[in-house]
Each structure stands twice: as structure tokens, then as C-alpha cells.
Amino acid sequence: MLQESQYTEDNIRSLDWKEHIRTRPGMYIGKLGDGSSPDDGIYILIKEVLDNCIDEFVMGAGKTIEVTVKDRMVSVRDYGRGIPLGKVVEVVSRMNTGGKYDSKAFKKSVGLNGVGTKAVNALSSFFRVESVRDNQQKAAEFSAGNLTLEEELVETTKRKGTKVTFLADETIFKNYKFRNDYIVRMLKNYCYLNKGLTIIYNGEKFVSENGLKDLLQETIAEDDMIYPIIHLSGNDIEIAVTHSKTQYSEEYYSFVNGQNTTQGGTHLTAFKEAIVRTIKEFYNKNFEASDVRKSIVSAISLKVEEPVFESQTKTKLGSTDMGPDLSTVRTFVNDFIKTNLDNFLHKNPEVADALLRKILQAERERKELSGIRKLAKDRAKKASLHNKKLRDCRVHLTDAKNPRSLESTLFITEGNSASGSITKSRDVNTQAVFSLRGKPLNTYGMTKKIVYENEEFNLLQAALNIEEDYEDLRYNNIVLATDADVDGMHIRLLMITFFLQFFPELIKEGHLYILQTPLFRVRNKKKTIYCYSEQERINAIEELKPKPEITRFKGLGEISPDEFKNFIGQDIRLEPVMLDKSSSIEKLLEFFMGKNTPDRQEFIIDNLKVELDKVE
Structure with missing residues (x-):
């Protein structure tokens, strides 16, 4: 018989604010990660500090923000009003303390919960805050949220404002590194959404004169636009829209109160509906919504009074109201687009004609695909059962x-041996496995028809759930898990080609990765070290001398499930597949997958880092 467990006052624990954040960091900053994904916690830490600077700019205080990231140390300096000097310690260390609870002062603020900088403080091994007001400076330092130094008030000639410096705690964020591309993208987004703001990052200056129009111009090459960007703005709303000549899928960038809502929400749904409805009414034709939206590249920014997000990291808008005495988000967005987009199309007949041709082309392609799409869907439905x-x-x-x-x-693997190891060692709650049969088809230059005709691609598209709407993507991370040999590299390239050709936004939005697996295992009777490079192998041999056992892994299938769990768990190493926004996808594909073999061979020889000869 089971003994009844004791449940007394001793079982009840109250965590203070620091302990709670450090024990449950996911509640405050989403997933921890190692910096390989744009939504990893280390970037959320920077964002939380920046949000306060942006709020100062919005209130008309301070037009420049300086951001420095060096050797993991982050420094953010604004030239706003500065934290009131008597409250410097409290503002960064006492929950529910801040200036944003007076909604008149910060009506459409990014961070309304007073948690942001406290979370950064609690999750940093070093945290320093300095505030300058009225020629006086107050500063304090913390470690893991605990006050370690409170400086006396001193006279200063520094410009007013606030400076926060922090080092993310390595006991919480393991093996992390900042990736420049993600930080630059985040900072540029802040500039697009705040015209007149200058952000200086490690000496490089970012500023935007045209808001969301600048964002789209960086996203899509000018010669790939069907028509020039339609850029419309009004009180509390701004939109930018164009259609791509080459892209199959829809691409959206959405923001609420300056926050990049990567998972969309009420405002994005309303935006999509309004675009379709307005265009159908303008042409007086009952187009299919998918034909209107096919190849669209667009952005929307909305300002909502006291928004309700579906998570602390504010990636999805949940609230449906704009604010007191205002319409719902859906009505507000629809009314704005109905009036302004309709007016624009009437005034710009050449744009209206180009858009109509694009919609009719999409309609023809859809009808051509309809028969094979139905067969493919039926096949995928039957296959999904088993x-x-x-x-x-x-x-x-x-x-x-x-x-x-x-x-x-979702791990995309090659062959049964590799997928077997991953399947047996994965976390069944959050990790799925899709097995390829040998080398996939080279889709370069092919039409969307091939996605439905090729059973493997059709099943992959169904697994990802991205045929109809990118918003319904089922996995945040899509990981190519192939051997690090020539065949494995070729499979990676073929899969990247597939995603670039048909679903480029998965790459643009940072969802596609390559799994890094160890090349060696170095061990003695007391310790095992897995090494991902020749240098790590040398270091491990030095650490475990005199004579450790060294094993060279030549393929994923050689790694047992018991060992594999070490590489796809907490210490997983992922290398993001990144697309330079200035790169034309068409030119990129032509270079890597086209017929210019000598140029490509020369490029690979110049750029491939070969370590195999050193390690045999």
C-alpha cells in the first residue's frame, strides 16, 4: 500500500522575484536557446532593454540609441529623460515598478508589464544601470538580480539618459553566442517602425526615412516586384504591399506597438481579410482569396492601446479591441484598407492593371494544379494515417x-539508420522526425506542380502544414540532419533549394537550420567529451591525457541512440541557414543549382573548409 505523502506548511514555498524568474525563465523570455534562433532568450534580453529606450523616443525624448555587443557583454545607451535618480535600483529590481502604469504617459507602449528589465537583471551574471538627469548620475550593479554595488549620487557633464550593461548568465544560457544578422534585423525593424530614430550598433548607423516601405525594399529586389510598393499610413496604422514575380508563397511582416509579432494574431488576420475583400470589390470579381494573396510581400504596423498578447514575449496579438471608445482591430484595419487601398488603385491604374494580371495568372496556375493537388491531398491524407x-x-x-x-x-534526416537514432533519442513532446529516402529531387527551375507530384515533397509540405498558410506552420525549427560528408552536403543543398524555391519565408524568418553533430568522441574512464572540430579534439586530448580513447564519427548512423540524445537535447548545436536580404533568390539558385559548373566549382574550392585530411 502506498504511504500517503505529507502536505504541510513546510511544502509551501514563496519565491522572490529573482528566484521566480531564474527558476522559470521561459515564462518571461520564451525559450532559452544558444543564439542560433532569432527568438532565443539572449535576443529577448536585448529587446527588453531596447523597448524602454524606444518608449522614451516615442515620448519625444532622445532620438539616438547606442548598442554595443562585444564578447557577450551588451551595452544599451539612450538619451531620453533618464530614470528618476531616487528610483534607479527599484525600477530594475522591484516587480510592478515602472512609469508605464499611467497609461496616459505610455498609452501605446511596447512594454506595459514592468517586468522586462527585471528579467534581464535576474538572468544576468553582471548587470549595471546608470541614469543621468540634471547633471547628476546614479548607478547600481547587480549579479543574478542581487544588488552588489550602489554608487553615490555624483555630479556629471554626461548627456541625460539611461545606460544598461549586462552579461547573460552562462549557467542559464549555455554555450550561447550572439549572431550579428539577428541583432541587425531587430535593430532595423525598430528603425522602420520609428521614423527619425537613429540606432548606432557597434559603430554602424541605422535609420529609416520611409518606414515599412524601407523594410519591403530590403526584403524584395526591385526587379522582382510586379509593381512599386504601395505604402499607406494613417493614425495608428501603416501598411506596405507589393507582389513578387518569382515567389510562390505569401510573406507578411506584422508589428504591434513596435513589437515584431512573428506569430501574427488578430491584426494580421484582419489585414489579410481586408486586402482580399478590398481587391475583390475594386475589380468587382469574386476572386479566390489564395489567388489575390499568392506571392504577396507585405507589412503592417498597428498601435493598440494596452494590447493583450498571448505570451510574455509578445509574438502574437490576442486582443481584439483598439482601445477605449475605439472600434475592434478587425473593423479598424478593414476600414482603413478599404478606403485607402481602393483610393490608391483608382489613382494608379498602371498598378491596378499589373495587380489584375498577377491575380489572373495565379488563378490559371491554380486551375492547372487543381486536379493533381486533389490527388496529392488524398494521397497525403491516406499516408498520414500510417x-x-x-x-x-x-x-x-x-x-x-x-x-x-x-x-x-522537425528533424529532416537521410536514411533509416540516422532517423532511427534520432527517433529513439528525441523528446517526443517537442521533436518530430521526417525521413528522406536517399537524395531528394533537384527542384531548381521547376514549378509548384512538382511539390504535389513528388510524394516525398508533398508529404513534407503536409507535415509542415504550409500549403495554405504560412501562419499555420507546425514546427518552429526545421533541422536538416545529414552526414557531414559529400553526400550529406549534397542533400542539404537540395533541401535548401527546395525551401528557397517554394517556401523562402521559412529561411527569411529563421526557421531552417543544419544540425551540428560531433566529429569525434574523446574519453577516458572518468569523462567523455564530444568534439565538433579539430581544435576541440586537440583541447579534449590535452584535458584527458595521457592516453584517451579517440573515436571518429563518420556518419549519424554510427552514433547510438544513447549518445545521440546528448546532441539533440539541451546542448543541441544548430547552425541557422541565413539569407542575405540583399540577395536575389533567383540569382542565388541559379549560381548553386544552375549550369555554371566551373564558377561553382571555383567558389566551393575557395570557400570550403576541409578538415578531413587533418583528422583521419
């Missing part, structure tokens, strides 16, 4: 309210 290619997980990206939804991962 799909041997997909070993699914329980939590998906679409489960927005689940705190682990951002961890949802």
Missing part, C-alpha cells in the same frame, strides 16, 4: 498557449 516518413511530436508551434511551442522541431 505515414512511415513522419514521427510526429505532441506540441506544435500552432499551440501558442503552450510554453514549449517555440521548441517544436
Whole structure:
């Protein structure tokens, strides 16, 4: 018989604010990660500090923000009003303390909960805050949220404002590194949404004169636009829209109160509906919504009074109201687009003609595909009941309210041995496995028809759930897990080609990765070290001398499931597949997958880092 467990006052613990944040960091900054994903916690830390600077700019105080990241140390300096000197310690260390609870002062603020900088403080091994007001400076330092130094008030000639410097705690964020591309993208977004703001990052200056129009111009090459960007703005709303000549999928950038809502929400749904409805009414034709939106590249920014987000990291808008005495988000967005987009199309007949041709082309292509699409869907439906290619997980990206939804991962593997190892060692809650049969088809230059005709691609598209709407993507991380040999590299390139050709936004939005697996295992009787490079192998041999056992892994299939769990768990190493926004996808594909073999060979010889000869 089971003994009844004791449940007394001794079982009840109250965590103070620091302990709570450090014990449950995911509640405050989403997933921890190692910096390989743009929504990893280390970037949220920077964002939380920046949000306060942006709020100062919005209030008309301070037009420049300086950001420095060097050797993991982050420094953010604004030239706003500065934290009131008597409250410097409290503002960064006492919950529910801040200036944003007076909604008149910060009506459409980014961070309304008073948690942001406290979370950064609690999750940093070093945190320093300095405030300058009225020619006086007050500063304090913390470690893991604990006050370590409170400086006396001193006279200063520095310009007014606030400076926060922090070092993310390595005991919480393991093996992390900042990736420049992600930080630059975040800072540029702040500039697009705040015309007149200058951000200086490690000496490089970012500023935007045209808001969301600048964002789209960086996203899509001018010669790939069907028509020049339609850029419309009004009180509390700004939109930018164009259509791509070459892209198959829809691409959206959405923002609420300066926050990049990567998972969309009420405002994005309203935006899509309004675009379709307005265009159908303008042409007086009952177009299919998918034909209107096919190849659209667009952005919307909305300002909402006291918005309600579906998570602390504010990636999805949940609220439906604009604010007191104002319409719902849906009505507000629809009314603005109905009036302004309709007016624009009437005044710009050449744009209206180009858009109509694009919609009619999409309609023709859809009808041509309809027969094969139905067959493919039926096939995918039957296969999904006993799909041997997909070993699914329980939590998906679409489960927005689940705190682990951002961890949802699909491993795309080659061959049965590798997929078998991953399947046996994965976390069944958040990690799924899709097995390829040999080398996939080279899709370069092919039409969307091939996605439905090729069973493997059709099943992959169904597994990702991205045929109809990118918003329904089921996995936050799509990971190519192939051997680090010539064949494995070729499979990676073929899969990247597939995503670039048909679903480029998955790469643009930072969802596609390559799994880094160890090249060596170095061990003695007391310790095992897995090494991902020749240098790590040398260091491990030095640490475990005199004569450690060294094993060279030549393929994923050689790694046992018991060992594999070490590489796809907490210490997983992912290398993001990044697309330079200035690169033309068409030119990129032509270079890597086209017929210019000598140029490509020369490029590979110049750029490939070969370590195999050193390690045999």
C-alpha cells in the first residue's frame, strides 16, 4: 500500500522575484536557446532593454540609441529623460515598478508589464544601470538580480539618459553566442517602425526615412516586384504591399506597438481579410482569396492601446479591441484598407492593371494544379494515417498557449539508420522526425506542380502544414540532419533549394537550420567529451591525457541512440541557414543549382573548409 505523502506548511514555498524568474525563465523570455534562433532568450534580453529606450523616443525624448555587443557583454545607451535618480535600483529590481502604469504617459507602449528589465537583471551574471538627469548620475550593479554595488549620487557633464550593461548568465544560457544578422534585423525593424530614430550598433548607423516601405525594399529586389510598393499610413496604422514575380508563397511582416509579432494574431488576420475583400470589390470579381494573396510581400504596423498578447514575449496579438471608445482591430484595419487601398488603385491604374494580371495568372496556375493537388491531398491524407516518413511530436508551434511551442522541431534526416537514432533519442513532446529516402529531387527551375507530384515533397509540405498558410506552420525549427560528408552536403543543398524555391519565408524568418553533430568522441574512464572540430579534439586530448580513447564519427548512423540524445537535447548545436536580404533568390539558385559548373566549382574550392585530411 502506498504511504500517503505529507502536505504541510513546510511544502509551501514563496519565491522572490529573482528566484521566480531564474527558476522559470521561459515564462518571461520564451525559450532559452544558444543564439542560433532569432527568438532565443539572449535576443529577448536585448529587446527588453531596447523597448524602454524606444518608449522614451516615442515620448519625444532622445532620438539616438547606442548598442554595443562585444564578447557577450551588451551595452544599451539612450538619451531620453533618464530614470528618476531616487528610483534607479527599484525600477530594475522591484516587480510592478515602472512609469508605464499611467497609461496616459505610455498609452501605446511596447512594454506595459514592468517586468522586462527585471528579467534581464535576474538572468544576468553582471548587470549595471546608470541614469543621468540634471547633471547628476546614479548607478547600481547587480549579479543574478542581487544588488552588489550602489554608487553615490555624483555630479556629471554626461548627456541625460539611461545606460544598461549586462552579461547573460552562462549557467542559464549555455554555450550561447550572439549572431550579428539577428541583432541587425531587430535593430532595423525598430528603425522602420520609428521614423527619425537613429540606432548606432557597434559603430554602424541605422535609420529609416520611409518606414515599412524601407523594410519591403530590403526584403524584395526591385526587379522582382510586379509593381512599386504601395505604402499607406494613417493614425495608428501603416501598411506596405507589393507582389513578387518569382515567389510562390505569401510573406507578411506584422508589428504591434513596435513589437515584431512573428506569430501574427488578430491584426494580421484582419489585414489579410481586408486586402482580399478590398481587391475583390475594386475589380468587382469574386476572386479566390489564395489567388489575390499568392506571392504577396507585405507589412503592417498597428498601435493598440494596452494590447493583450498571448505570451510574455509578445509574438502574437490576442486582443481584439483598439482601445477605449475605439472600434475592434478587425473593423479598424478593414476600414482603413478599404478606403485607402481602393483610393490608391483608382489613382494608379498602371498598378491596378499589373495587380489584375498577377491575380489572373495565379488563378490559371491554380486551375492547372487543381486536379493533381486533389490527388496529392488524398494521397497525403491516406499516408498520414500510417505515414512511415513522419514521427510526429505532441506540441506544435500552432499551440501558442503552450510554453514549449517555440521548441517544436522537425528533424529532416537521410536514411533509416540516422532517423532511427534520432527517433529513439528525441523528446517526443517537442521533436518530430521526417525521413528522406536517399537524395531528394533537384527542384531548381521547376514549378509548384512538382511539390504535389513528388510524394516525398508533398508529404513534407503536409507535415509542415504550409500549403495554405504560412501562419499555420507546425514546427518552429526545421533541422536538416545529414552526414557531414559529400553526400550529406549534397542533400542539404537540395533541401535548401527546395525551401528557397517554394517556401523562402521559412529561411527569411529563421526557421531552417543544419544540425551540428560531433566529429569525434574523446574519453577516458572518468569523462567523455564530444568534439565538433579539430581544435576541440586537440583541447579534449590535452584535458584527458595521457592516453584517451579517440573515436571518429563518420556518419549519424554510427552514433547510438544513447549518445545521440546528448546532441539533440539541451546542448543541441544548430547552425541557422541565413539569407542575405540583399540577395536575389533567383540569382542565388541559379549560381548553386544552375549550369555554371566551373564558377561553382571555383567558389566551393575557395570557400570550403576541409578538415578531413587533418583528422583521419
